[in-house]
Amino acid sequence: MVSVFYLPEVGVVQSDSPVNPRFIQRLEALAGFQLTATERAALAAQLQRIIAFVAQLQQLDTTGVEPHTHAVTGKLPLRADVCRPSLPRSEVLAAGPAADGAFFVVPPVFTPGRDAEGGRDG
Secondary structure, eight states: OOEEEEETTTEEEEESSSOOHHHHHHHHHHHTOOOOHHHHHHHHHHHHHHHHHHHHHHTSOOTTOOOOSSSSOSOOOOOOOOOOOOOOHHHHHHTSSOBOSSSBOOOOSSOTTBOTTSSBOO
């Protein structure tokens, strides 16, 4: 299926990729970002290049290649698991942007009653 859409700063864009304006809007909502039209177009182009690269990889003949769970085979050396003192809590919290004395203070990620895309729950 070919998607055709218009980006104000880019013009008409045609694509047979799943990367379309709705997909980009969903990514924005899930990540909590607000992108400009130029940034959306750049992100869409980057994602399309990634998808094209993966499609190229899928064309490789992997006959006779054993599947691996790791890029490195064999035994890797491990360091000893030794308890050591950690940094003082006050020093760690002082390095962050905001703290309440015991924890870092961060802005809320989700608003109660809203889903990850900004719509109403349920």
